[in-house]
Amino acid sequence: MKIHQPTRAAGLERLADFTAQAGFNYAHKRNFDYGPEADVEADPWRDNVSRLSPYIRHKLLTEQELIEAVIKVHGSQKADKFITEILWRGYFRGWLEQRPEVWADYVTGRDDALRAMQKLGSQRKTYEQALESRTGIDCFDFWMKELIDTGYLHNHARMWFASIWIFTLKLPWQIGADLFLQHLRDGDAASNVLSWRWVAGLHTKGKSYQATKENIVQFTDGRFTAIGLAQEFVPLVESKSYKFRPLKVPPAPPAAAAFALLVHEEDCHPESLTLPGKPALLIGVSGPDGKSPKGVADPVREFAQGAVTDALTRGSDHFGCESVMWNKGQKLADVMKTAGIERLIVPWLPTGPLKDAIGREVNGCNPRWVMRNYDAAIWPLAKAGFFPVKKKAPDALAPLGILL
Known part of the structure; x- marks a missing residue:
């Protein structure tokens, strides 16, 4: 299996390779796990899943552009199974965002x-x-x-x-x-x-x-015997019920004479953010080790850090500004003070370990938050189960030009 490289260019290359398979092949074969040694070049039928998840998770590629790409090739009906999986990701994000106690x-x-x-x-x-x-x-x-x-x-x-x-x-x-x-x-x-x-x-x-x-x-195409499995699957129970807290979508930030844009591992495509102008500085931050008290494996750390580095490089070229890293041990306010910038704009930090690690310090800099239009359309729909989200998604996404 080809190892994921933490760049948008690598994600776009994989998307281009997979798009042709995102219709009939994905719909009929997505549940088959042929294993990491499957020769997809010799047998494209086995190229049945996108392997784009690391790029989507870090927003090196956005959900919106993936949906648009497969609709362009297959139409929304033939690409429905793939689009549904993309919507599941948004559903989970919205569900947790509105129940952070979970x-x-x-x-x-x-x-x-x-x-x-x-x-x-x-x-x-x-x-x-x-x-x-x-x-x-x-x-x-x-x-x-x-x-x-x-x-x-x-x-x-x-x-x-x-x-x-x-x-x-x-x-x-x-x-x-x-x-x-x-x-x-x-x-x-x-x-x-x-x-x-x-x-x-x-x-x-x-x-x-x-x-x-x-x-x-x-x-698994008969690769395993799968002997020794449980025969009973009694669901676990919990006494607590989690209160639904409706998501408050932030208003668009006002125009600012000079502002810094925080580029974090939850959103590594700064070029496509809706901003009030061009940032004067990009500040990068990555903290994957906060995911676990045991830290993370080297490939996880390297991908997250590489994604932020790639985003800073692309963003600096796109906006024509400098970039710096906010490193462990530094205070964000000091990074901004050194650059002579007082205003900060931050792509939405979803509930999770990075928000736990840096959220308080970011809020201490009085930031303006930016939420992507796709997320603002899908996340609030996650009030209960998934299927109401899928049912309402066409109307929610139509204003973005996505016709499901």
């Missing part, structure tokens, strides 16, 4: 589970066997190695992996979600945590995801 409780639950494991010998042993690919479940052990070695898993494999982790190995879902954030290049607070909750039966109450031998054998 993220806070995940962090608390994760830390509690990690501490408790140190006192539970049998659970710790199972956890260590899982990390070392020694569970004896051939598919799970393969996926663990693939995750650690490549920083990627097929979406279907992620669902099977999480189900086996929770229901067969009986390990805390929060520790599994943390493992993904440590190793996935596309690790995203909303999609990751809410997907693990969905598998566990917490997101859709009372409905868990079942990893079965028959399903795994079928959709």
Whole structure:
């Protein structure tokens, strides 16, 4: 499998290569996991998933331009399955943004589970066997190695992996979600945590995801025996209900004589932001290690940092301004003071680890926030389940020129 490079140019190249497959092939083959060694050049039929997620997650490519690209080639109906997956990403982002306590409780639950494991010998042993690919479940052990070695898993494999982790190995879902954030290049607070909750039966109450031998054998093209899986998948329960807090879309920032634009790893396409003018300075920041108390794997850190570096390079060329990094140990206010700039504009910081790490300091600089029109259209729709979002998406996106 070709390793993702953290640049917009690499993302555009992959998008161009995949677009032809985003219609019929994606609709009919997206659930098949042919493995990292699949020869997609010899057999394009196996090029069945986009592998664009690291670029979308860091907004090196935007959801809007992906939807526009596949509609241009296939039309909205033939590209519906691919567009639906893009909408799922926006749904998860909007759902968590309007229920931020879910993220806070995940962090608390994760830390509690990690501490408790140190006192539970049998659970710790199972956890260590899982990390070392020694569970004896051939598919799970393969996926663990693939995750650690490549920083990627097929979406279907992620669902099977999480189900086996929770229901067969009986390990805390929060520790599994943390493992993904440590190793996935596309690790995203909303999609990751809410997907693990969905598998566990917490997101859709009372409905868990079942990893079965028959399903795994079928959709991995017979690569595994998948022996030793749980036969019961009793959904997890929680007593707490989370209050829906409607998203307040920020107004467009007013014109400013001179302002700095913060470029962070949640939005690495500054050229396409709606700004009141050209920034006088770009300030880059990256903090992927905040995703986990254990830090993140080198490929995750390198991709996030590389994406911000690429964004600063492109942004400086586009706007004709200088760029600097806001490094660990520095104060953002001091970076701005050194540059002689008082005003700050910031692309929206979604609920998650980066906001936890820098949100308070950013707010201390009295920023103006910028939210992308696509996000402002889709995120507020995430009031309950996904399908109302999909139903309302055509009307929500039509003003942006996206005709579904």
